[in-house]
Amino acid sequence: MHHLSRRLCSGGSAGSPQAALYALCVSFFMICLDATIVNVAVPGIRASLDASLNEAVWVNSAYALCYAVPLILAGRLGDRYGPKRVFLVGLAGFSLASLACALAPVAAVLIAARAVQGLTAALIAPQTMSLIVHLFPVEHRGRALGVWGAVGGAAMAAGPVLGGLLVAWVGWPGIFLVNLPVGAMGWIAASKLVPDWRPEKKHRLDLGGIVLSGLGLTAVVFGVQSGEAYGWGTVSGPITISRILGIGVVCLAAFVWWQHVNPNEPLLPLRLFHCRDFSAAASAGASMGAAMGGLFLPLMLYLQNELGHSALVAGALTVPMFVLSSLCSRRAGKQSDTTSPRLIAALGFLALIGGITSLVWLLSPGVTLGALTPPLLLSGIGIGLVSAPLAGIATRGLEPALVGSASGVFNTTRQLGGALGSAATGVLLQAHLGATATTATQAALIFPVVALSAGLACCGLVQPRQAAHEH
Structure with a gap:
């Protein structure tokens, strides 16, 4: 290298x-x-x-x-x-x-x-x-x-x-x-x-893989993002959200099959997933994306609709969180050169789980912004500790020809996770329309905690540092 x-x-x-x-x-x-x-x-x-x-x-x-x-x-x-x-x-x-x-x-x-x-x-x-x-x-x-x-x-x-x-x-x-x-x-x-x-x-472009993955991902992401807007029913005429999602799943299944049998250069080399570190990091990245996609929608709605704050004030509340995240990310990246990156990422997931769980416990009709700040700061620490180590884990041990594909897949899993997280919390909010705003928000925030717990479990699948270098 x-x-x-x-x-x-x-x-x-x-x-x-x-x-x-x-x-x-x-x-x-x-x-x-x-x-x-x-x-x-x-x-x-x-x-x-x-x-x-x-x-x-x-x-x-x-x-x-x-x-x-x-x-x-x-x-x-x-x-x-x-x-x-x-x-x-x-x-x-x-x-x-x-x-x-x-x-x-x-x-x-x-x-x-x-x-x-x-x-x-x-x-x-x-x-x-x-x-x-x-x-x-x-x-x-x-x-x-x-x-x-x-x-x-x-x-x-x-x-x-x-x-x-x-x-x-x-x-x-x-x-x-x-x-x-x-x-x-x-x-x-x-x-x-x-x-x-x-x-x-020169690498060949897999035209069949491009078409199948494009159709499949477009259908799945569109169905997940827009399902709530169409009441998970009819979009136009015979076109329904369930059919769109079904077409997406079929196309993605066909895409995986084609990547397996393609005799030339597949768009997604499946041997990427033979690397345990990459598979674990991509899965943890999807969990992280789902949690982030599911966290901010209910929180922003609660701050503005229930607590009466402006959009600017609600957005400003997250600034210290992301500033701390930025500082911790740089420190975590530096430490992961000499310390186990899976340990740093696992600590980040634990901090996020603790921060969001505290938010759920603290939410009440009269809660102050000051009371919400500590759990958001803890969450910011968690975001910073997860991001850089996961990216490093995803690409270590890979042959150079696979780095571009690995980067694309890793970023895709996070984006798809974010779309699924946003949709899932939207469904939970809709399911609790008859309840109080506090109860509905608390129910919706359970999803990020579950997603982060899955990400923490994925960290346990990452190889120890020495074994990864040998690999």
Whole structure:
């Protein structure tokens, strides 16, 4: 891996790995920011574009759907064409899509532009992780992934507050226009500082796998995200949510079968899952995504609808949580170079379970923001301790040709977990409509605790550090 990380194509430039890492993190910050910054602008978007509630929901759903579905393909494209080139194409596309979002005259155009944002963000995310693996040898990779995870936490912390300020200053288009200077800086920095690593041989694209995985993931993610909006019934004519989900499951089953029998290069090399560390880390990542997807929806609704706080105040409550998460992520990444990463991740899951369980116990009609802060801070510590070690576990011991695929699959499992978590808590909230808001929120928050318990169990399947290096 040492020699691999240094090998550049004839047009590449050998810069400092640390400088290349920071150049990648500029763009990673931007796509993570867009996951949270839009929420506070939804009322302004609805008023300005005369959008219906369903259209406003799709402003976020279109981004999430188009981000999750192509991640495996995006990772494979990095393996074929080189992660730097795919990264730069994605970054340019994301910036242009952001401009289209800001200039959208009607809700339909905004939704379409957000879909393109999601597709181009999917090109960026796996390449950042893949390039870090190529840039840093295994003994220094944890520290680099810690910085990477810290940037994601900082972006989520900044999203609600920065979004609120931009909406107040320049209106909702400002949350998209801010991506233009950030995207330009990120593109210039990456083009100059990130080595242009390319594979030794050209990889084939698995067209059958692309079609089956695209259809399957689109149907499943759409069904899960939109099921509640359609009452888990009819979408249009004979098309129902259950049929959409059924088609998705059939396509994904056919996809797995095709990956097994494909004599050439499959989109998803199933031998990835022969690596116990990767399987455990991907499963734990899905559990983490489900918990995060299920935590914030009921909490934000409770803070605003039951306790009467504004969207900006509700969002600001999570800022210390994500700041602490960012700090802990960097520290956890550094420690995982010398300490067992599975132990650090397990401690993170325990902290999250403790924090969310405390939230459930503390919720009451008159609870103060001060009382909710300690369990949120504990949860922030947990998020920080989990993120970087899991990413390191997922990629250690893999042959270089599989790194892009592994990065795509790892990110996909987290995104799908988030969609499932959001849907599950929505179902639990709907099931308790007749109960008090406190009871309904407490019931919904049980799901993240269960998901995190599953993630903790997955940490037990990770190999000890010495065994992993031998593998």
